[in-house]
Amino acid sequence: MQLVDWLIVLVYLVLSLGLGLYLSRKASGSLVDFFVSGRSLPWWLAGTSMAATTFSIDTPLYIAGVVGNRGIAGNWEWWSFGISHLIMIYIFARMWRRSEIVTDAELTEIRYGGSIAALLRGTKAFLFAVPINCIAIGYAMLAMVKVVGALEIWQSLGIAPEASSVKLWSVLGISILVLVYAGFAGLWGVVATDFFQFFFALLGAMIVAVVAINHVGGIHQLIPKVQEVTQQDVLAFFPLTVGSGGISWSETAGISASTFSAYIFLQWWAWRRSDGGGEFVQRLAASKNEADAEKAAWLFNIFHYVIRTWPWILVALAAMVIYPDLADRELGYPKLMLDFLPPAMLGIVVTSLIAAFMSTVSTSINWGASYLTNDLYLRFFHPQARESELVLVGRIASVLVTVLGAIAAFFATDVATVFRLVIAIGTGPGLVLMLRWFWWRINAAAELTAMVAGFVVGFGTSVVPVIQIPDFGWRLLVTAGITGVLWVVVMLLTPPESDTTLDEFYRRVRPAGPGWKRQQLRTGLAPIQDLEHDLKRVLASILLMFGAMLAIGGFLLLKPLTGWVSLVIAVLGWMWLRQIKGSRE
Numbered sequence: 001m002q003l004v005d006w007l008i009v010l011v012y013l014v015l016s017l018g019l020g021l022y023l024s025r026k027a028s029g030s031l032v033d034f035f036v037s038g039r040s041l042p043w044w045l046a047g048t049s050m051a052a053t054t055f056s057i058d059t060p061l062y063i064a065g066v067v068g069n070r071g072i073a074g075n076w077e078w079w080s081f082g083i084s085h086l087i088m089i090y091i092f093a094r095m096w097r098r099s100e101i102v103t104d105a106e107l108t109e110i111r112y113g114g115s116i117a118a119l120l121r122g123t124k125a126f127l128f129a130v131p132i133n134c135i136a137i138g139y140a141m142l143a144m145v146k147v148v149g150a151l152e153i154w155q156s157l158g159i160a161p162e163a164s165s166v167k168l169w170s171v172l173g174i175s176i177l178v179l180v181y182a183g184f185a186g187l188w189g190v191v192a193t194d195f196f197q198f199f200f201a202l203l204g205a206m207i208v209a210v211v212a213i214n215h216v217g218g219i220h221q222l223i224p225k226v227q228e229v230t231q232q233d234v235l236a237f238f239p240l241t242v243g244s245g246g247i248s249w250s251e252t253a254g255i256s257a258s259t260f261s262a263y264i265f266l267q268w269w270a271w272r273r274s275d276g277g278g279e280f281v282q283r284l285a286a287s288k289n290e291a292d293a294e295k296a297a298w299l300f301n302i303f304h305y306v307i308r309t310w311p312w313i314l315v316a317l318a319a320m321v322i323y324p325d326l327a328d329r330e331l332g333y334p335k336l337m338l339d340f341l342p343p344a345m346l347g348i349v350v351t352s353l354i355a356a357f358m359s360t361v362s363t364s365i366n367w368g369a370s371y372l373t374n375d376l377y378l379r380f381f382h383p384q385a386r387e388s389e390l391v392l393v394g395r396i397a398s399v400l401v402t403v404l405g406a407i408a409a410f411f412a413t414d415v416a417t418v419f420r421l422v423i424a425i426g427t428g429p430g431l432v433l434m435l436r437w438f439w440w441r442i443n444a445a446a447e448l449t450a451m452v453a454g455f456v457v458g459f460g461t462s463v464v465p466v467i468q469i470p471d472f473g474w475r476l477l478v479t480a481g482i483t484g485v486l487w488v489v490v491m492l493l494t495p496p497e498s499d500t501t502l503d504e505f506y507r508r509v510r511p512a513g514p515g516w517k518r519q520q521l522r523t524g525l526a527p528i529q530d531l532e533h534d535l536k537r538v539l540a541s542i543l544l545m546f547g548a549m550l551a552i553g554g555f556l557l558l559k560p561l562t563g564w565v566s567l568v569i570a571v572l573g574w575m576w577l578r579q580i581k582g583s584r585e
Helices: 003-027 031-039 043-054 058-070 072-079 081-099 104-111 114-150 163-216 219-229 257-270 278-286 290-307 309-322 329-340 345-381 387-411 415-426 430-435 444-462 472-493 499-509 514-523 531-556 560-584
Strands: 240-243 246-249
Touching: 003 163, 003 345, 031 163, 031 278, 031 345, 031 387, 043 163, 043 278, 043 290, 043 345, 058 072, 058 114, 058 309, 058 329, 058 345, 072 081, 072 257, 072 309, 072 531, 081 104, 081 257, 081 278, 081 290, 081 499, 081 531, 104 114, 104 345, 104 444, 104 499, 114 345, 114 387, 114 444, 163 219, 163 278, 163 309, 163 329, 163 345, 163 387, 219 309, 257 430, 257 472, 278 290, 278 345, 290 309, 290 531, 309 329, 309 531, 329 345, 345 387, 415 444, 430 444, 430 472, 444 472, 499 514, 531 560
Parallel strands: none
Antiparallel strands: 240 246
């Protein structure tokens, strides 16, 4: 890091903090202003913010580790969530916007009634705001600490502290920086800066990819060199082989058959965000209207899966070739930056990683604080609180969430391991979260059981391994299976929600499907949603998005057959989607 690099970083930080503080005036009016931007976000800003939120400094490090240890097919660990994200576009986005909530936890007392619904709301708010959210903040901060260490930033300033001190002071400094940025700006400040941070972070990823591949000698040199340095089938998009005997499991795959199967057939619907969830709901609820919420969800999927997947993967492959003996594969990304980027360009890329980090962690802080303020303080401690008091509580809650996230970062060591931990403790309640929108019989007791059971079983198989299950896929299956049995039994043993509660929820959201026939008859209101039509659109969009994503990868990695087949699938998906839209009109 030379003087010019530090100046670029400093200018960026000053501009970002200035913009955030300037927009803090928009967040000071009320709870809705602070946490959902007064429900006035345009779709392009909401969608870009969703993409920026999922693009953190940990992401390129995580993917470098995944590709280096498990091959490209290992990315199905996060690619599989694309299925639920596409379902979010056509099935859930408009319903979330119609519900007019501040947090997804608030929906529980709209969908359910009584003391169990209140307990569910409080439990969900605490679990999401503190352990789950703070672990997520922690692994983003851990990635930042790794970058600080790998780039020898302290040494460039003439300081040579011990390793433990570097980690401690890095975490404290980053925590204070993000707290100042997120604690005052509210969601308006977060999404406005997200818009610039996303494109800056994407530019940085592309710069590293181009420089790294050119150093290796181009794509045509990269591909054979990757195959020379590993015994695994790193370049395969699927851990499968096609032979005379048909399709079989690749013996050199970096992931097991059970794990890959869990990604494709289980993880996307069993996870706690199967119906959108969390920060995405915050953006959807903040959109101007239902149409904008749907557009925002589509824009996020395009940015997240189609556009930015391959720069990260190309960098990971180049790191395998250049650093074949690197013990921690996650450090390949920052090492490439340090070794091959000239001054000024290094400053731009380091700044892009800081931008990615700030966009994610500022969102997590604001999101976690929304639970503590809206679903705990306002709901249980001071229901008559004034709006100015709630904004103040929101800022104090931001401090608390940041401190807990910093503690999590200090004790974590591996980004990919923590990412899997987040998946493990969040697996289980997903099916209930989807069904509650379409089946009146789901009650608060069932959702509470699913949420707590999923967390406890996931914790018991991952953090404190009471149940020893080495294979990650089987671990997810056991968690989802035990959770499923428990919530079904509890639902059958407890009474359904009252007709009054169910009718009011139906009037507000107007979902479709056979699960609301009784409410349709009682209220005399037809559903707004056409579920059959929307499910067809989901299937078409799956073909379109995954086909486009794999087509780009096929052509980039000199797999023309894969590229053309994937492109044809994408075009068929696009034509089907247009035909479905035309038939509706």
